[in-house]
Amino acid sequence: MSRTSARTVKHTWISDFKEITKMRLALSVVFSSVAGYLLGVETVDYTTLLLLALGGYFMVGASNAYNQIIEKDLDVLMDRTKNRPIPAGRMTVQTAFIIATLFTILGIAILYSINEQTAMFGAISIFLYTCVYTPLKTRTPLAVFVGAIPGAIPFMLGWVAATDDFGIEPGVLFALQFFWQFPHFWAIGWFLYHDYKKGGFFMLPTGKQDKGTAVQTIMYTIWTILVSIVPVFGITGQLKLSIVAGSIVFSLGLFMLYYAIQLFNKMTEKAAKQLMLASVSYITLIQIVYVVDKFIR
Template sequence: MKTVETKKINKGFLRNFLEITKFRLSISVVFSSVAGYLLGVNEAISFNITVFLLLCFGGYCMVGASNIFNQIIEKDLDALMDRTKNRPLPAGAISNNLALFYGIILTSLGLISLYIINPQTAMFGAISIILYVAAYTPLKTKTPLSVFVGAFPGAIPFMLGWVAATNDFGIEPGTLFMIQFFWQFPHFWAIGWFLFEDYKKGGFFMLPNGKKNKGTAIQAVLYSVWTVLASLIPAFGFTGALYLSPVAAILIGGLGIWFITFAVKLYKNQTDKAAKQLMLVSVSYITLLQIIYVLDKFIR
């Protein structure tokens, strides 16, 4: 009997922990950091398994902690929205004090892990969690500019991997930052579009002009174009050690046309279905871009 009860408790703990740290989102962020790390290693900086594992562990801890603090702050608002009302905190599966404990422990472990890699990596990790929790989260109910503010911590993981590998911030990680920075606008505006009514229940302002109209859609198109242009800059030799071969540039260009096409589709149709499609395509775009960047480096 005790064994059965213990298994139930363990399963409940693991499920709640994964939910409150937003496991899938956190893994996708770690994936970006891993891609940046692989892009940063070279003949002079060989792959280091210890650094790699510390980056994965520390990155997950920092993103998980950010998500926990975000949910503590938004607990009452999450209870109002259909997509979030069953999260561990509003559902009462985890107490605020326990969630705060998790957040503090994960933040500490994350910063220590990233600092062991190098101080710059820890600094950017700290900047990310501070901006996300202290700026982006409270601004979500105040102004659509919250998406702009949130794009800064959201763009750090891709460049963080490069900094972890090289202990240096220059044009290369700056370019990786710029790509993911621009990408977040059409991605989050698409989410804000098809979840507009649910976000409204919680009082969140996610769309640039607060409405599902052509004004919002045209901005999604523009930022999609800027994302693709930023993604192609390394093909022209302006970004130091970060370089794309002509073949990779063609592949990225093809992905970019696909991405922009769905942004234009949102502009033309202005439907929730088009917004959801743009969101899914945006996720595919950034994931495939990072894979192509890494493969191009090691294959050419």
């Protein structure tokens, strides 16, 4: 069997559905939302938790489907995206649009059943990702700043779902994930620089794989670390962090900072990929530490 035939066999309607909605990314967003909910709630309501998970999944799935519709002509130019369902011709734009629309309606409706604020932030997330971030990616590196807003919403969305209130607590959760987005996405933008260039995407702050980008990556990593330990000082309302947990959180931040500095020193795509992997581990572990600390404190 030829390589082409083998590749064709692997693409089923299930795999294409998973890819058009970016299931793995959607599940990571659900994880963040659930973590935020557990931080904000006094008594866990499993019905609300399930609704939040479903609503969050539909919300991200819709954004990703719209994104792939808009970028279909650019996706075909890049190695990492040319085999996506639409550019590869396995799914029509109409089918993708139906999926995206259905996911939008289901996502907002389910989040609205929790409370109005949760639905509002969900709708804002879809709008910013689809209508602002996606078009800006081919025009300015500031797209990453805009994209960091919907990317930071899930963590605080969980708190809002639990409390029906937006105050300093979800604000800190938002800020933590907001600042984290920059080293994470600049690392991706660095090691996929040449592929992004084929599609005309501007992801790095200076537009190049240079010291300026590496320095900004370090700066935003430091900001992420500083925000992550703010709850230790008792100034963030009901969002609290023990000294022990704060020390763990700080150590995890130094772990990510090490790889950001390695990128500055080595300036290689390998170093950027290591930073990206470190950033994913960091945000996952941070959320786990926050939640565990709350329930054992």
